[in-house]
Amino acid sequence: MTQSAVPTRATAGRVAINEAGLFVRGLGADAPAVLVHFDDQHIWSFTPGADGQPGRGGTSIAWPAVLQPYLDGTTRVRLANLDGSVVYCDEEHRFGAGAGRVRFVDRAGHPLAVDKMGHLTRSxxxxxxxxxxxxxxxxxxxxxxxxxxxxxxxxxxxxxxxxxxxxxxxxxxxxxxxxxxxxxxxxxxxxxxxxxxxxxxxxxxxxxxxxxxxxxxxxxxxxxxxxxxxxxxxxxxxxxxxxxxxxxxxxxxxxxxxxxxxxxxxxxxxxxxxxxxxxxxxxxxxxxxxxxxxxxxxxxxxxxxxxxxxxxRGFRQGMSGWTPLLRGSSRPDSKLPTGGSEFAAWVHGQIGPEEAVLDLGAGNGRDSIWFAAQGHPVRSSDYSRRSAVEVRGLMKRSGITDVRPRQVILNETRHVFHLIALLSREPHHIYARQLVGCLDAAARENLFRLGASVLRGGQSMWLEFAVPHPGAAAPEPVGLVTRFDPDVLTGEIERSGGRVVSLEVAPGVDMFDNPDPAVARMRVTWRAGQSAETADVKESV
Amino acid sequence: MASARAAKTKDLARRVRDRVRTSSVFDRSLRGRVLRLERELEADRQLHRKIAELSDVVAELLIPIQDRDEERVTEVLSQYRKSI
CATH class of the missing domain: 3.30.460.10 (Beta Polymerase, domain 2)
Incomplete structure (x- = not known):
């Protein structure tokens, strides 16, 4: 990935190009759209006034983020207006250290383009x-x-x-x-x-x-x-x-x-x-x-x-962040671990050997597979559709065949009520590692509604999440997960009729198994007609 | 160092703003009332989706599984999940 800044002047010729973007001398904010071609393939179009940054005698424009990974090699860069009557540049340029031609194609070799939303597509x-x-x-x-x-x-x-x-x-x-x-x-x-x-x-x-x-x-x-x-x-x-x-x-x-x-x-x-x-x-x-x-x-x-x-709207926030994070995460070289977590082992030690588990926010399914390998019937659910693909990939690799992956969006009340109807007939423990910090208030409300509705036969909800701690960095993946105050969470649980049976806060790990100074482990139960009681709370940080 | 000081100042400013916004004087001011109305209006807008989802659950899930026929209930549950 380049560290260059978008050029702000052209010392030779009309256009300066680097790995970050380009500068076109004499291109004003009111100029019409410019079409960018690499080796006669249309790559992208931009409007100077809307997409560019006016500078000294011209306009600077950053390459779209989705294009940057492909900028490696040589290509003939052509910048022109729609009918080709104005050509700003038509010259060979070498990006990075690549020896061949720049190839802006998908895996099957089909030419790609960047659409008006900044997405990769095929025009x-x-x-x-x-x-x-x-x-x-x-x-x-x-x-x-x-x-x-x-x-x-x-x-x-x-x-x-x-x-x-x-x-x-x-x-x-x-x-x-x-x-x-x-x-x-x-x-x-x-x-x-x-x-x-x-x-x-x-x-x-x-x-x-x-x-x-x-x-x-x-x-x-x-x-x-x-x-x-x-x-x-x-x-x-x-x-x-x-x-x-x-x-x-x-x-x-x-x-x-x-x-x-x-x-x-x-x-x-x-x-x-x-x-x-x-x-x-x-x-x-x-x-x-x-x-x-x-x-x-x-x-x-x-x-x-x-x-x-x-x-x-309001039920798909962050979806575009989770999909690329999970893509390929069932492979052995994935940044996301594929073996069972310590939290899974901790929970396994406290539930019956054949009791069923719903793994909510399963990601690549590392713990779903691990629970299944220990003999638990397992349902695996995640916000991202990509999760099911990775869970199946991990099942194939591990020889586990009976984990049932399914997308569940906790902000979609219909998904939650379907789960309620299902789990009230098939009791499961609800296991959610590093999930709470990814949820907004509406999703947490639905999570505890689910718990209150189906965990009435002795099963529990098991939560692990990063908590605020002086000097602690934002947990990974930054922007998709935040630290959550266990006292605030306890209040929400109690308002739903639940009871925090145990709470431990101690050094632990994040989603990638990197050390985290403050991680909470919480066990929650619900009983019909239960009133809020004082929980047995143990703090170790 | 400078960025840590800036972050601290921002945090202080945020806390002062939050303190002001939760005061009864601000709450009675025109700006406070508009902010409150905007929040309430937003919450009201979000009810549309909730009403639609609950209506769907009642019509497509709860009513069909009322007959308590186990085979039929299993089929309804499976069909409903496929359709959402």
Whole structure:
């Protein structure tokens, strides 16, 4: 990884390039979008005013973070405006010490690009026609099922609609197709319930559907070349006089411009579309929607975003941090340990040899597998979908076959109530190592609701977590976990009717088994009709 | 050294701010009332998701498992989890 700073001047030529970014002399904040190509492959587009840093006689721009790991080797860097009439730079550049050409491709060798959200993706420009056709046909199927099976008025949205109306085809630098539907509901709770029904209906088709918020879903659509494209399904609705479309758009719209739906043609495929598509394009992209802008970033109303966040979001925070952390964590060379933890051994010594364990926040499943190896029936759950993949990987390596991994989002009350229904019939101890510090108040409330509902047959909740300590650094992984005050936690537990049976605070280890000066081990029980009692609390720090 | 001093000053400023914000004088001030209203409004907004989730649990899980037929309950539980 480079330590260079983004260049702030160009001493020779018009453009200075290094591993951190580039500087373009004479490029002002009001200049139109700049397209970046490496060896004729479109890599990324940026808008100087929005993405750059104005400097002495030009603009500095940092490379997107997702691109930096690939900057090793030589490539021909071409910077130009959209139609190529202005070329800022077209020259060979060597990044790092790499001997070959820079290869910005996925594992299968497919060319990559950085999209407007800063994510790695594959743009339509580098997608073969046959695959493009598959994507379009997949989008048609999704819209058809939304209309016929789910009974909602679905239509082509965002960049796909823009491409259809402006160019009659997919926009070269776009990378996905978005589908929208109009909800007749005007109360956020009903809009969310409608998405639950739609999610259920689509999953019944055997589709892989991800929930991104209370108002938008994502269908994972497999292609014949092995890739899986994401087709986003965004709800749109009125609350009061304001028309909202997920992601984060809000504003005025005459419903007569949307319904009844008409059709548009996109690369020879017919799609349902707003009755007056131009009105929606003004709503999404402003009055200058006819002028191509490959680096377009929307101006979102911050007040509307706060409203949408409050109504529809709040259960996926940190998800994008956990997935890369867990990826590959079942391998022997993983930074995350794969053997059972000391806490697991400590708990094992205090429960019956065949008693079942629910490992909550299991990560790569190190303790799930270890408990199973000791003879305990085990359910393994984690916030991240990636966990199940790693748990299965670890099961395969260890020869354990009967751990049941499943994603559980404690902020999703539906997940918690499903667990309550399940565990009240199949009693389990609840084991949560290094979980408490990852949870917000709502998730902790659901955790203790779960405990209060199912731990009434002699089972316990076993918690290990880092606690505040003078001079102690933030626990790893920084930003995803914090230290938590055991007194505050005890208060929350007691308010849920639980009792802290034992509490020890002593030097221990963090998620990576690195030494930590203050780690709490807590055993909690619940009994029907129990009143809060004084706990047997032992402090050793 | 300088950063430790800055962190200490920031911490002190945060504590003073928190102290002011929990005082009854601030609570009665217009700014205090707006802050409180914003917090309450946010909590109110978050109820929408909770209501939707609980409605879903009642309609799709609790009512179907009311019949207490063990085989049917197992099937309902499995189907529900697949659908969320």
């Amino acid at each position: 339509f420009e580098s997608t073969p026609d046959a695959v493009k056709r598959e994507i379009l046909e997949g989008t048609q199927v999704v819209i058809r099922e939304l209309r016929e099976r789910c009974g909602v008025e679905a239509f082509l949205g965002y960049g796909a609609l823009l491409g259809a109306v402006r160019e009659g085809g997919m926009i070269a630098h776009d990378s996905d197709t978005d589908v929208c539907y109009f909800s007749r509901h005007t109360d956020p709770a009903d809009i969310i319930l409608e998405t639950f029904r739609i999610e259920r209906d689509l999953k019944e088709l055997g589709w892989e559907v991800l929930r991104m918020s209370g108002g938008d879903l994502k269908v994972i659509w497999p292609l014949s070349d092995g890739r899986r494209v994401h087709i986003d399904i965004f709800s749109s609705f009125f609350v009061g006089d304001v028309f909202y479309v997920l992601g984060n758009r809000s504003g005025e719209l005459d419903l007569a411009d949307l319904l009844p739906l008409g059709t548009v043609d996109l690369d020879g495929h017919e799609f349902p579309a707003p009755r007056n598509p131009e009105a929606l394009l003004v709503y999404w992209y402003g009055p200058s929607w006819r002028v191509p802008d490959p680096a377009y970033t929307p101006a979102e109303d911050p007040h509307a975003m706060v409203r949408l966040d409050g109504w529809l």
